[in-house]
Amino acid sequence: MSQGKRSSLGRGLSALMADLQTEDNAPAAKEGTLTVPIEQVTPNPDQPRRVFDQSALAELADSIRHRGVIQPLIVRKHPDDDQIYQIVAGERRWRAAQMAQLHELPVLVRGFSDEEMLEVAIIENIQRADLNAIDEAASYKQLMTRFGHTQDKLAEALGKSRSHIANLLRLLNLPDQVQEWVRDEKLSAGHARALVTAENPVPLARKIIDKDLSVRAVEALMREKDGATAKPSKRAEKDADTRALEGDLSATLKMKVQIKQAGEGGQLVISYRDLEQLDKLCQVLSAGV
Template identity: 40%
Template structure:
């Protein structure tokens, strides 16, 4: 996998991306055919309010599009533009059967296009919890970044990014509950502490049915895991060297890493590297130069 030198989002991003709060009147706005615009392949947002789109379509039909969309230079192979920002306006224009739409054309590379797609939605808080987690995972896997690098480029803390990435390890049924806003981020994180998948799903259903709080979920999860206070698992104390080594490995692989010393034989142990999805596993294997093809 080719390494890409990180380029902080804060450096020059204003010249590449401007949202509705920024004046674009000084830029050249052109009318381009709606049929010539391809969707942004890195758009992290999957769900759009159909009623809101129809309302916007009616407004566009009556008054036009006031804020131009932003597109990437045409693809030379298909002579089509790629959308950078303005997904809702483009979708609504299609519903309104508009043939033309005002646009600003910018020259950006693939990496910048991906970052802009994620940043725009994060700034407007348009993403669901799961979409946000998938967006961070996409940046890590496509741009070969660590959690720390993603956090730095998006102005987040590394634990914040790590907590969202862990959500991707939930079973599909539980992810759907999260996507439908039946579970909160706090509840989802608590459910991840349940060791067995069938028990996790069962507890998630119960949490939704009984409107359990995070505290109630924590107690239920501890009981399921046999950690109800009557028996506590002995915690292995780690030396400063081991903790420092874990930190360096976590930075390298961009995921939680644990070094566990053997309790039976001195000098032996194991290194556990956590992965959150098949794509994340492939990313880690690539860092280890493991080729399964």
């Protein structure tokens, strides 16, 4: 990511987060709140969340009918029409307000750039309790690769532990089919974490689904497989920091990475599934040359 693109995010992550942390404030208590006709508000075309649970929206609409929209939407002026406001955060409230047949909405107008608008939309989605583990991990990955945030910075700003973020990022190393099963809630995040180090995660995931195996059963199965294939002496030499580094590298490259230490030196082994992955790896390695 170029330095110029990073500098366009002048507010910084902490300031962007501050605009989202108004959950308990009524509109009148927030300076700068406007009330605008609902037809003058349009959704973000780059909204990361594409699926909105209709039953949850119906519940929110019922609440809005009785209490109104308590938390203002964060908007910006539409880049092509200054009479229209574009949603930065709060599309669920906008959709529910339409279901509740509201005519006006409370909004906070912010001068966000396109980059900042996307960044805030991603952060808002991460804060949603119903976000599945894969989409949450993909959001962290996007914040890191597109906006240059580190795991430590995200953990501090979002109130998450660094290990939580690192463990979720490792799920992106799983094959697409397994990730899709997690999105469809056929597999839990716990199941997915247990599959990250599996040699053949897809057939094992199918077995979990078909036999309705618990996370503990899968972890026990993985320990049995590790015991049958790994030498105990070498396994004991690999400490927690090394395993964490393997996980971080795997999450970054989206390929399985193994660190094999031998005294002060060692080997870094990167496994790729196909020639397309190999080509991507070569591009990554040659980028810094």
